[in-house]
Amino acid sequence: MIVCVCRRVNDKAIAQAARCGASFDDIQIDMGVATQCGQCESSARAVWMQCRPSQPTAHLQLQTEAPAPA
Secondary structure (H helix, E strand, O other): OEEEOOOOEEHHHHHHHHHOOOOHHHHHHHHOOOOOOOOOHHHHHHHHHHHOOOOOOOOOOOOOOOOOOO
16 A cells, blocks of 8 residues: 555555664655655554564464473
8 A cells, every 4th residue: 555645655665664674764764755745654654663673573482392301
């Protein structure tokens, strides 16, 4: 879905950049999101917040086998 009409930036591009660790400022500089009319800023920030690496994710703990009794 197109998030920024002025710069033709879609949600997938924003999500990919966010997952790679880009800050919202980086996305604005690199893609021009929310730098022209500004109408997309809230939507773009919402996509960025959902996809940034600092968001909590499910933590899977590896289970190791107990040593065999001697």
